[in-house]
Amino acid sequence: MDADPDGPPAGGEAVRSLLVLENVSQRFGGLLALDELSLSLKQGEVVGLIGPNGAGKTTFVNVVTGVLKPTSGVIVFDGHRIDGKRPDRVARRGVARTFQIVQPFPHLRVRENVAAAALFAGGVASQAEASRVADEHLAFCGLERDADKPAGSLSLAGRKRLELAKGLASKPKLLLLDEVNAGLNAAEIDEALRLIAAIAARGITLLLIEHLMKVVVQSCSRVLVLHQGRLIADGPTQEIMRDEDVIEAYLGRRYAEAQRGAGI
Numbered sequence: 001m002d003a004d005p006d007g008p009p010a011g012g013e014a015v016r017s018l019l020v021l022e023n024v025s026q027r028f029g030g031l032l033a034l035d036e037l038s039l040s041l042k043q044g045e046v047v048g049l050i051g052p053n054g055a056g057k058t059t060f061v062n063v064v065t066g067v068l069k070p071t072s073g074v075i076v077f078d079g080h081r082i083d084g085k086r087p088d089r090v091a092r093r094g095v096a097r098t099f100q101i102v103q104p105f106p107h108l109r110v111r112e113n114v115a116a117a118a119l120f121a122g123g124v125a126s127q128a129e130a131s132r133v134a135d136e137h138l139a140f141c142g143l144e145r146d147a148d149k150p151a152g153s154l155s156l157a158g159r160k161r162l163e164l165a166k167g168l169a170s171k172p173k174l175l176l177l178d179e180v181n182a183g184l185n186a187a188e189i190d191e192a193l194r195l196i197a198a199i200a201a202r203g204i205t206l207l208l209i210e211h212l213m214k215v216v217v218q219s220c221s222r223v224l225v226l227h228q229g230r231l232i233a234d235g236p237t238q239e240i241m242r243d244e245d246v247i248e249a250y251l252g253r254r255y256a257e258a259q260r261g262a263g264i
């Protein structure tokens, strides 16, 4: 297949497809969690991925990061086939993710958790360098004062920021955020929004899996909607928010809340 259907960057602009999925399916026994999914993400985009519980959002992250080998289909990242490749290989190509269920090593210090992520993805030559990289990303995520604490002692908001620091420590080109704001209060979400904007400003391509429409509207220029493993909409955020199928599949029960939360 053509790994880069849009050709080389035009005039130096970041318009290249960084991630391309072609007809990707993931079957779990009788359940088709991803059904012939085709999409692409351009370099530098901030894209929202929404859909009801069980739509296949986390499964998408798992097939892209090598946790799952898709039942069929092709995944190309930065010009290389990555479907079925081991998670550490995919990480080394520049794909990082956060976990919906935050899972630090609770007895390791916060710094050690981030250093472990840096070592996993390669690019650091030693433990000492991994610790330096960890401190840099902890400061970026506002966790510098927590570096020596056991990871398990952090609040939920702290653990979510630790997930971001771990993701960034692998120096990703693409960062997949799986409900990084779930369970946070309004002030913590505003803080997370600033952090997401700062990550995007570094040129890292972002995919945000989000149930909070406020976050989607403020952060994402484009939204993908998954429903029962199928991509039912893909377009500019404001257009998607008005799409009848989306409203029926997903926004219906959340719409009033979303309008209140996002001021749309």
Ligand SMILES: Nc1ncnc2c1ncn2[C@@H]1O[C@H](COP(=O)(O)OP(=O)(O)OP(=O)(O)O)[C@@H](O)[C@H]1O
Binding pocket: 028, 031, 033, 051, 052, 053, 054, 055, 056, 057, 058, 059, 060, 100
């Ligand atoms: N490892 C697995 N084995 C079997 N079934 C799975 C597995 N992982 C996910 N599923 C099923 O696949 C479907 C999609 O799950 P997935 O976790 O991707 O949904 P989701 O969109 O992330 O939902 P949520 O919003 O609740 O996080 C669900 O029906 C789920 O039960």
Ligand SMILES: [Mg+2]
Binding pocket: 057, 058, 059, 100
């Ligand atoms: Mg999920």
